[in-house]
Amino acid sequence: MKTDIINLLSSTRNYFFQNARTYDNIYIERVLKDIECYEVISFDIFDTILTRLVECPIDVFSIVEKYLIEKGHSCVGFAVARFESEKIARDIAYQQNIEEVTLDNIYEQLKITYPEYRDVIEEAKQTEIMIEINYCVPSLDNLFLINKIFEKNKKIILVSDMYLDEETIKKMLSKVGVSSFDKLYLSSNLLKTKNHGTIWQNVLDDYANQKILHIGDNYYSDVEVPKRNGIDTIWYNSLITERRLGGQLSTDIIPFSLIKKMILLTDKVISKDFxxxxxxxxxxxxxxxxxxxxxxxxxxxxxxxVYFCSRDAQIIYNLWKEFNFDKLCGVTSSYLYISRFVLGYSQCYIECQKHNKLSEASLTFLSNHNIVEGQTNRDVLTRLKINISDIDVNNFVNKFGDLDSKFNFSLLDDFKFYLGHDLLPLLLPQFEEQYKNSYQYYDQEGIFSSKKIAIVDLGWSGTLQQALTLFRENHGIKEKISGFYYGLHNGLATGRIFYNGLMNAAFFSEFNDPNKSFLMKNSINILENLHVADHESVIGFTKSMEKYIPIFKEKKDNLKEQVVNLNRFYKGLHLVISKWVKNEDVFGINSDYIDVNTAKGALAQVICSPTSLEVKELGNILHAPGYDHEIYFPLIWSNEEPWDEKIYPMIHRGGWLCGQLLYWKYNGYYSDNVHLYQIVSNELSNYPTILKNFILG
Structure with a gap:
């Protein structure tokens, strides 16, 4: 009987054979031309002749874990144990001057290091072999070439660094249509590797005085090293795999891994559209x-x-409406123009009317959340819409320094006190205007009705829900609003749960899973910018034709490229969702395999272990940390900006710690700067060891 994971693998494999992309004719013609002067053509095996169905080879371990769990074994965490056991086995081999390990070595080490899996060791090993044999697919380019090379009566040899045994490798090759070759050089047999260069001596001894051409995917071991040994090479990079550990080899990463690889295998055009x-x-x-x-x-x-809050929930609202979820749920829904700025100022007005002062939370909202590193005192006042002529400049300068000097963050508490006393009379008219116009708009939209209502937002702290609850209470409405979110912060949302009413989060909740807060913290700024609407931030409301409508902030020209990119992003996700709601497969993946856990698996892989391309593309996203969305920064601080004395602001400014640290790793910063390496190591002290080692390694 097939398990669920086997059904999934079979579906994606079948999709490949039904939709495999066309041959790379340029590559094939080049090779056929080049081989004329060689007697021996050598091929690497993995990601050259055949390739796995998953994006990362180590994701096979997650598949093994999933299979064992479906068979009734208690094996959560097996994939990590398999991964770590191979590392330990290789370390031991290295100490003994042995270049390669075998699958038997790895599983023997697993039995020693992780005795809790002792009872499933043999079944796990056989499962891994079964998956490798049955769920790899061929490189059509090189399969075609091998047949053409045979027609030319040239010798074909296969050279591979791999822990699997010869019998398994031959079965894998036969499964994809390669059963005839002159000789197989396998590191698990010879205990010599391409990577070290030692395996090539065996090849040269066997084919002395014959010209050899080697084709493979790894630029170092398949191109540079054989060249040093006098062997000509061709780099085949169409099937290069990735290495990720953001999802910590959880079984939840499997659907993402499969669909990512299937795009690469079956659609050359789409695969280049990031x-x-x-x-x-x-x-x-x-x-x-x-x-x-x-x-x-x-x-x-x-x-x-259900109210979908602007701007973050617009794309969710559009899809909710398009696919008729109102009817499915038996509800009505609408899009609510809202912003932290408008509700924050309205909340300030209510506080002033009730208590004649601002709460600590509102003072923090007006100051901490809106002052950016490098701003001058004048900038801070201008963003608060304070006219310099309306304040006692000498008093201000005595407290905080010259107007054009940089804001001193050590005086932040003093500034909050100044804001709540000296500046409050100047701010109060702004608060009142926002409150009165907002009330009219929200009354018009039904916020003050007696219906059981809920808001939908990305979340984080429940600020909007709290402000709307305060609005309703101020008008005598005691019924609570429900809030449905992507995620909720433990620190700020905790005290709001009782006051706000129901607060539920789909993906991230530090209340339920504080040990995984690193994923939420790395995701927030990326998710916020992926959910940007087709309008700017709301900065107020005005009456027009007997109806209150939103006033939007002026559009920024610097976001044009970002808008183009996000439109491509929306088209991609819409293509998939429009099929899944009709129960159609997408790249062999059915919607039955997609839930909040597999979504978190996908996010973890990309956000916590991004590839160099993802670091580049996502790192260029411009993010506005302030509630007024006036100042934008890229999520990753590039090497074009000075940073020697700003290391900590640099690490945290974009809110994407994993992206920033991997940017440095991919650009070789750690190797040149021991001090930076130590700082990064300390920043990752609360991260899972497997992820920390990946980022530092």
């Missing part, structure tokens, strides 16, 4: 799963009307 692919294999996961999660929670909590 943002479109990102929408297909990541955006679709978290938005589709959230729609399904929201559907369940709206029905369970008997919500009557």
């Amino acid at each position: 943002w479109f692919v990102f929408g297909i294999c990541c955006g679709s996961f978290f938005i589709y799963s959230f729609l399904q999660w929201l559907n369940d929670h709206v029905r369970k909590n008997k919500i009557e009307h």
Whole structure:
């Protein structure tokens, strides 16, 4: 009987054979021309002749774990144990001057290091072999070439660095249509490797005085090293795999890994469109799963009307409407123009009317959340819309320094006191205007009705829900609002749960899983910028034609490229979701395999272990940390900016710690700067060891 994971693997494998992309004719013609002057043509095996169905080879360990769990074994964490056992086995071999390990060596080490898996060791090993044999697919380019080379009566040899045994490798090759070759050089047999260069001496001894051409995917071991040994090479890089550990080899990463690889294998054009692919294999996961999660929670909590908050929830709202979730849930829904700025100022007005002062939370909102490193005192006042002529300049200068000097963050508490006393009379008219116009708009939209209502937002601290609750209370409405979110911060949202009412998060909740808060912290700024709407931030409301409408902040020209990229992202995810809601497969993946857990697996892989391309593309996203969205920074601080004395602001400014640190890793910063390496190591002290080692390694 097939397990669920075997059905999934079979579906993606079948999709490959039904949709395999066309041959790379330029590559094939080049090789056929080049081989004329060689007697022996050598091929690497993995990612050259055949390739796995997963994006990262180590994801096979997650598949083994999933298979064992479905068979009834208690094996959560097996994939990490398999990964770590291979590392230990290789370290031991290295100390003994042995270049390679075998699968038997690895599983013997696993039995020693992880005795809790002792009872499933043999079944796990046989499962891994079974998956390797049955769920690899051929490189059509090189399969075609091998047949052509045979026609030319040239010798074909295979050279591979691999821990699998010869019998398994031959079965894998036979499965993809390669059964005839002159000789197989396998590191697990010879205990010599391409990477060290020692295996090539065996090849040269066997084919002395014959010209050899080697074709392979690894630039170092398949190109540089054989060249040093006098062997000509061709680099075949169409099937290069990735290495990720952001998802810590959880079984939740499997659907993402499969769909990512299937795009590479079956659609050459799409695979080069980064943002479109990102929408297909990541955006679709978290938005589709959230729609399904929201559907369940709206029905369970008997919500009557759902408000999707601007701007973050616009794309969710559009898809909710397009695919008729209102009818599925038996609710009504609408898009609510809202912003932290408008509600924050309105909340300040209510506090001043009730208590004649601002709360600590509001003072923090007006100061901490809106002052950016490098701003001058004048900038800070200008962003608060304070006219310099309206303040006692001498008093201000005595307290905080010259107007054009940089804001001194050590005086932040003093500034908050100054803001709540000296500046409050100047700010109060702004608060009042926002409150009165906002009230009219929200009354018009039904916020003050007696229906059981809920808001949908990305979340983080529950600020909007709190402000709307305060608005309603101020008008005598005691019924609570429900809030449905992507994630909630433990620190700020905790005290709001009792006051706000129901607060549920689909993906991240530090209340339930504080040990995984690193994923949420790395995701926030990326997710916020992936959910940007087709309008700017709301900065107020005005009456027009007997109706209150939003006033938007002026559009920024510097976001044009970002908008183009995000449109490609939206098209990719829409393509997938439109099929999944009709129960159609996408690249061999059915919607049955997509839920909040597999969505988190996809996010973890990309956000906590991004590739160099993902670091480049996502790192260029411009993010505005302030509530007024006036100042933008890229998520990753590049080497074009000075940073020697700003290391800590640099690490945290973009909010994407993993991206920033991997940018440095990919650009060789750690090797040149021991001090930086130590700082980074300290920053990762609370991260899972497997992820910390990946980022530092």
